[in-house]
Amino acid sequence: xxxxxxxxxxxxxxxxxxxxxxxxxxxxxxxxxxxxxxxxxxxxxxxxxxxxxxxxxxxxxxxxxxxxxxxxxxxxxxxxxxxxxxxxxxxxxxxxxxxxxxxxxxxxxxxxxxxxxxxxxxxxxxxxxxxxxxxxxxxxxxxxxxxxxxxxxxxxx
Ligand SMILES: [Zn+2]
Numbered sequence: 001x002x003x004x005x006x007x008x009x010x011x012x013x014x015x016x017x018x019x020x021x022x023x024x025x026x027x028x029x030x031x032x033x034x035x036x037x038x039x040x041x042x043x044x045x046x047x048x049x050x051x052x053x054x055x056x057x058x059x060x061x062x063x064x065x066x067x068x069x070x071x072x073x074x075x076x077x078x079x080x081x082x083x084x085x086x087x088x089x090x091x092x093x094x095x096x097x098x099x100x101x102x103x104x105x106x107x108x109x110x111x112x113x114x115x116x117x118x119x120x121x122x123x124x125x126x127x128x129x130x131x132x133x134x135x136x137x138x139x140x141x142x143x144x145x146x147x148x149x150x151x152x153x154x155x156x157x
Contacts (some may be wrong), residue, residue: 001014001025001057002023002027003025003026003027003030004026004027005017005019005024005026005027005029005033006023006027006029006030006152008029010025010026010027014026014027015028015030015036015039016028016034016036016037016038017030017031017033017034017036018034018035018036018037019033019034019035020034047053060116063129064129064130065112065127065128065129065130066127066129066130067109067110067111067112067115067126067127068125068126068127068128070104070134071103071109071110071115072103072104072105072106073122073129074125074126075089075103075104075122075124075126076104077101078122078123078124079100079104079122081150082122085097086100086101086104086106087100087120091117092121093114093117093121095114110126112127
């Protein structure tokens with residue numbers, strides 16, 4: 001191994017020296033002409049954000065609200081409990097009896113506005129928060145790719 005600057009034989013470890021922008025292997029004497037590189041230069045990481053930041057960005061402000069799956073059964077049972085006909089219920093929610101029929105037969109899912117109207121009227125629950133996007137920070141599991149464990153967790157909630 002010879003010094004790349006003076007050509008002298010290097011007995012010990014050659015010194016990596018940066019001279020005019022290029023790295024040279026030099027003897028101790030010649031390392032004074034440039035900047036000694038102590039280690040292999042590492043790519044700089046300009047303060048990458050560490051965990052947590054991403055999660056917060058991807059979480060929606062509020063969990064989505066959805067009309068419950070068995071809305072047809074709940075509405076029919078609540079109506080029958082009150083002894084109302086479909087026409088009577090329709091009048092109270094300012095909808096036609098045919099709308100009530102379609103809801104109770106599952107042909108139609110009421111939108112959130114109508115569902116809330118029925119909820120209030122009959123004191124039942126028709127709208128629930130979509131726990132898929134849970135408020136405790138598990139929302140990022142979708143991004144990561146949900147595992148079976150995650151799915152079980154979501155359903156439990
Ligand atoms: Zn030299």
